[in-house]
Amino acid sequence: MMAAETSTKTSTLRLGMCEVCAAKEARYACPKCEVKTCSLPCVQIHKKELGCDGQRDRTKFVPLSEMTSREFMSDYCFLEECTRYAENRKTDRCKRFTHDQRNLPVAQHRMRTAARKRNINLRLQLENFSRHKENTTYLNWKLGRFYWRVEWLFANIPLEAQHTRDVARFVDDRCDEEVTLSDLIVKYVDLQQETAKDHRKLLANHQTAGIDQLSFWLRAEGVRRSSTRCYRLQATKTLGENLAGKTIVEFPTIFVTYESKPPGGYEAIDSSDEMEDEEPIITKTKPSATPIAEDADEPHDVYHDLAAAFAGEDVSEPEDDEEFEALYREHVEL
Template sequence: MSDELDLNGEATEVTDREARSPGVVRCEVCKTQAFKYKCPGCQLRSCSLACSKEHKTSTGCSGKRQRTSFVPLSEFGEGHLISDYNLLEEAAQLAESAQRTRQRTSNAQSAQIAKVRHMQHQARLRNMEWRAAPPGSEARQLNSSCFDAHKRRLMWRVTWRFEGSGYCVTDEKLDEQTKLGDALAAHLKLQPGQAQRHALLKEYLEAGPEHLTLLLKQETRSDLGPSYYRLMPNHTLRLALAQKTITEFPTILVVLPRLL
């Protein structure tokens, strides 16, 4: 008996009669030795593991039977039956996995839609317009703004950009009743272990929150030049955002007097 690769690419036996058949005695790779293996993928005959590997490398053959290819009934055996059964099992598992994935995706999308609608509703109650960025965008993923049902307040993600310094800092959830001046002063407060930050904000610290200008870019202008709202430090965040359009979360520019 000689060997043959089985349905999974493993060695199985080939009959001596087949090995001695005219025209197929020798290995089709080295062409010197009698063949011992037959590739289930392309039926090429080889004499050793080395020749089998060389065949796969040179031809790109996977060495596995095409599980969906036609097999004559006269050649259909137990190995084919097991292979077909496994194929059906794998197909059923893939279908079930796809169904679960679709369900999870649908649930996540429903939750996102509900959150967007709720934010828009709460914004309208505050005389402002809130817009959601496209799904998957950086702003959509970063935004941590939400409605606190217990406090009945919006908690905003607010980015503070200190113009001319290259420094930005973010409040992940800033209470809408917080005064802008108080929130800014918290970021300018000296803290140990932050020498680099203090160096970047030195001019802002010396000027003091009351002498800094707070700007919010207008999102509804149609001309080419940017325009900004000037925000009052003594206003709460809720009052500062009233009658304005915000996409996801506000970015407030902090500007030194000399830069105006």
């Protein structure tokens, strides 16, 4: 009896004093942060102050020299759980399809099909992405016309008008694809427009330069280092013509500068570089009628080729069909 009490007291003293109240001997050690506590109130206080959930970090690095049978067994169980999770994902029907292969709503499917006909690679994100939630791009199916949501980023705004960065952001929810860029931007530059008057201090440099001196740059998508690359757009061309041959994620983002060079931190690229990150598309040419017939009858031809290997045999005789068929199946299985 005395030995058991001595053992319990020794194990308790091994933890030292409670690190929360410092008044009693510690009885518990947090599995995650290893803070020593003496009671449940102290445990709750340490969780609240340190934001600790009390769950052991199963991926925490432990030197090999310090690993015990407990750590080895924990790692083994963790790997088993990972294996079961991976196997369950393989049988989950929701995981069988990638984003591009999922069944799109009718409206989005029409938009992507219409964009493809215009040589625009339109990529639509999943519903929980903020860019998808903000997108107001509309396809007028009857007129066959896109009304794009366009994000305008006016670069190099005056220093006195800067707040956090030197770019002013404006958004137009419905921009007609058949309108030129210069006509779309006129409401921000022409001082006779109400929008231009309201943001005169912010867009003073662009309004002073005039529409003819402005340059437009489309932020690149689907290429290497897309965060620092952009395409030069033509102000005299329509929005649809400028987007042709480009990859657009939900809606276009266009920089507007009063200089002939890209905005700070960006470099210009050509449309020919657009498919750098894309996998090569293998196009299949439509074969003539004769090859189609041969492909459709391929098993039958293999069967008769094997049958013709038997010299002196008449492959047209029905009694030999079973023998030839068995040979054919054996050949296919091998």
